[in-house]
Amino acid sequence: MADLANDIHAQVQDALQRQQPLAIQGSNSKSFYGNPCEAQVLEVSGHSGILHYEPAELVLTARAGTSLQTIHQCLHVHGQMLGFEPPAFGEQATLGGTIACNLSGPRRPYAGAARDFVLGCRIINGHGQIMQFGGEVMKNVAGYDVSRLMAGAMGTLGVLLDISIRVIPRPQQEFTIRKEVDTDKALQVIARWSQRPMPISAACHDGNHLYFRLSGNESALKSAHNKMGGDLVGEDGDMWVRLREHTHTFFDVDRPLWRLSVPPNTPMLAVDGKTFLDWGGAQRWLVSTSSADSIRRITTRAGGHATLYRNGPRQEDAFQPLPAPMLQIQQQLKQAFDPQHILNPGRMYKAL
Amino acid sequence: MRVQNSIDKKQLLDRLSRILDSDSILHEAEDLRPYECDGLSAYRRLPLVVTLPETIDQVQTIVRICHEQRIPVIARGAGTGLSGGALPREDAVLLSLARLNKIIAVDPQQRLASVQPGVRNLAISEAVAEHGLYYAPDPSSQIACTIGGNVAENSGGVHCLKYGLTVHNISRLKIVTIDGELLTIGSHALDSPGYDLLALMTGSEGMLGIIVEITVKLLPIPERAQVIMAAFDDVEQAGHAVGNIIADGIIPAGLEMMDNPAIRAAEDFVHAGYPVDAAAILLCELDGTNEEVSEQVMRVRSLLTNNAATQITTAANEAERQKLWKGRKAAFPAVGRIAPDYYCMDGTIPRSKLAWVLRRISELSDEYQLPVANVFHAGDGNLHPLILYDANKPGELENTETLGGRILELCIEAGGTITGEHGVGIEKIDQMCIQFDEQELQQFHAIKAAFDPLSLLNPGKAVPTLHRCAEFGAMHVHGGQLPHPELERF
C-alpha cells in the first residue's frame, strides 16, 4: 500500500534520458505471455492500494500494483465482483498486469472483456508525462478513449498507474450443468441456447462434456435447468476456476499451448492436437505441435487469430502478425505515445 | 507537406462528377442549405460541396480526391448530433453516409448483424426481431440517427446501464482512412490482435476515419420487461433510491429520473400518467427471465417504499409500460413545446453528487434567469439539463451558452465529465481545456496525427488547439466574451 507514482515517474524519465528501454513488471505472473522483452526492469507492483470504492456507484479505483486478490476480497464484502472474471495466473497478480494483457475469464462472452470494464486510468507515456484519461463515471466521451486503448496494449503505450473499473453485483446463485456430447454437437447446443434469453454466464467443452454455468436467482436457474436439461454438477465452481487459471489437467503439458480466438460457432478446425473450448466456442485452447504457420493460416481462414500462449519456441512470435496497413497504423500509434520505444519494446510486436 | 490555401472547386466538381451521378453531388446554395447544421442548430455553415455516395468504392475515391487536393472531409450520418460534430465548413466536403443504408447480413446464430453506416439505429432491431434478437443501445433519437453516427459518438440510450454503450455492442468496423484505404478493425471473434482500435474509433467523432461498415452484436429479447414508476417529494430522496437499488445488487435495464419541470412538460405532451406535483419521478425497468423479474419487482418496490416514494406504479401490461416510457422518450420535444427554444446539456457526474449538482444548477438557473428542466439517465449518472430560452430575445442564446458552459464546469468539479454521450464536437470544445491539461490534449492531437497527419478529417472539432485553450483561459478571466466568436449564430 504505497504511492510510488513519483518514484516510477522519475525512473521513466531517467530511462528516457539514457535511452534505456524498460520492461514493466508487476508480480511477474504473466512473464510467459507475449514476446520476451530484454530491458531494464521497471518494478511497479509496489505502487498498490485501493484508492476509492463506492459500491453504489459500481466503481473501484486502485493503483495498478494492487493485487487481484485484494480487489476480490474488497468487492466480496459488498456482494460485488469483477465482471470479466480475470485469470490471475499467480497469487500476486496485479490489476495493472491484468488490464495491460486484457485478460478475461469464462464469463467474457456474457459479461464483457477486461477492456469493457475500464472507465479511466492515469498513465505515464513514453515522453515521461503523467496523464489522466476517462474517469470514474460510466459514460464519458470527452476525448479519444485512451483508457480502453491501454487494455491489451501490454504496457507498450504507457505505464499504468491507477485504473478505474466498473464492477458488477455478484449473482445470487450459480450452478453448472453438464451434458455428454461431442464438440460439434456442443457448438450447436451453445448456439441454440445463446439465441434465447437464458441466464448463461459461461459455456465450455472439455472434449467429452459440455458445461454451462447459470447465474441468477434460484427460481430462474431452476427454470432454465428444466428447459436446458443436463446433469447438475453441484454448486462448486471449481471446474471454471481450473479452466480460468489453467490448472485443469488439460493444460498440464509441455507442448505448445495455443489460444485460438474465432467466431463462436466456427466448426472444429482441422488442426492436429487436443482442444478445450471456452467462451461458448469463441476461445479455443489448443495443444498442438503443428507449425505456427499452419495454425495461423487455418485460424485466419475461419475469421480469427491465434496466439502462442505458452511453451512456444522462443523465436516464434506470440501474437498473430498484423497485415501491413494495420501494422503501419499501430506503429504510428506507438509513435504517438512512445516515440523512443522505451516502454516494453517488442513485448507485443517487434515493431511496437 | 503544405495545405493548399485556395481550393480548386471546379477541379473538385469535375473529378467528383466522374464517379458520382449529378444527384449525388450538391453544390448550389439552396441544395446545400439542408446540410448547414446538425441537431445543434444554433450554429450553421454551408459546406463547399455535399457528396452522397452509395458504395464504399465511391467513398474511397471521394476521400482520395479530397486528400490529394488537401480538402477537409466531414462525415455526416443523419445529422441528429447535438454537439455540432457534423457542422460543415466552407472549405470542406460534407460526406453524407445516408445512402449507404443497407443491412448487409444478419447471422442469428452468431448474434451479429453487418450493416452499412447509414442504417438507422432502430431499423437494426426491427430487422432482427424475427429472430428474437435486438440491438441494445437505444438513443432517444433512434428512429432517425444512423449507426455510423452512433459509433462516431459512442452513443448510449436508456438501456446502457445494463447493456453498455455502443463500444460494448460492436464487433467489427470497416473504415476508410484519409488516404482512401479500406481498413478492417476488429473481427467476428471476440477480440483481435494488436491495439484496440475498435475502442479508439468508437466516439472519435469522424476525426480518425470514415466508418463504412459496422458489425453489431445482437442480444436475445428478454423474456420479460417490467417498468415501475415512483414519485418523490424530494429530488435528493430519488437520488438515494437509485443508489440503494444498485447497492442492493440489482442492475435495472433502465433507470431514469425526471425533475418537476420535465415531468410537467412530458405529461402535458403525451399524458403518460405522471404525477405532475412530484418533485421527481424515477422510471425503473427490470428485465430478464420471468422468475428474476418477479423477484426484482418486489425488491425494488420495497426499496422505493423505504426511500420515501410517495407513489409507486407498476405497469400492468405492455401498453402501460410503453405509455410510461413514452413520456421519458418524448421529454426533449415535450420541453421544446413549453419554450421557444431549448438547449440540451450532457454532463456525467458520480451519482452521489446528484443532489449537490441539481442544487447548484438551480442556483445557476436563477442567476441567469433561465429555467432548466432536468432529464437524467440516473443509473449511470448522465445528466441532461435542458435550458429553456428564446433565441429571438437579443442576447438570450449567448446567455444560455454561458450558463451551459457553467453547468459543464460544474460536472467537472463534481468529478464527472463534460459529455456522457453527445460528444464534444464544436459545442464543448472550450470545456475540453478545463477537463484536460496541455499534455493530455497534445496526446489527443498525436493520436489524431497517427491516423490523419494533415488533419483533413473533421478538423477543428472534438479536441481544441492549445492556442484556443489559451484564448479561452484569457476569456474566462476577463469574462463577457462569446463562446464561439468565429461562428455565425442564429
Ligand SMILES: Cc1cc2nc3c(=O)[nH]c(=O)nc-3n(C[C@H](O)[C@H](O)[C@H](O)COP(=O)(O)OP(=O)(O)OC[C@H]3O[C@@H](n4cnc5c(N)ncnc54)[C@H](O)[C@@H]3O)c2cc1C
Ligand atoms: C431528440 C434527440 C435525442 C437524442 N437522444 C440521444 C440519446 O439518448 N443518446 C445519445 O447518445 N445521443 C442522443 N442524441 C444525439 C444523436 O442522436 C447521436 O449523437 C447520434 O449518434 C448521431 O447520429 P447521426 O447519424 O445523426 O450522426 P451525425 O449527427 O450526422 O454525426 C455525428 C458525428 O459523427 C460523425 N459521423 C457520422 N457518421 C459517420 C461515419 N459513418 N464515419 C465517421 N464519422 C461519422 C460526424 O462527423 C459527427 O461528428 C439525440 C439527439 C436528438 C436530436
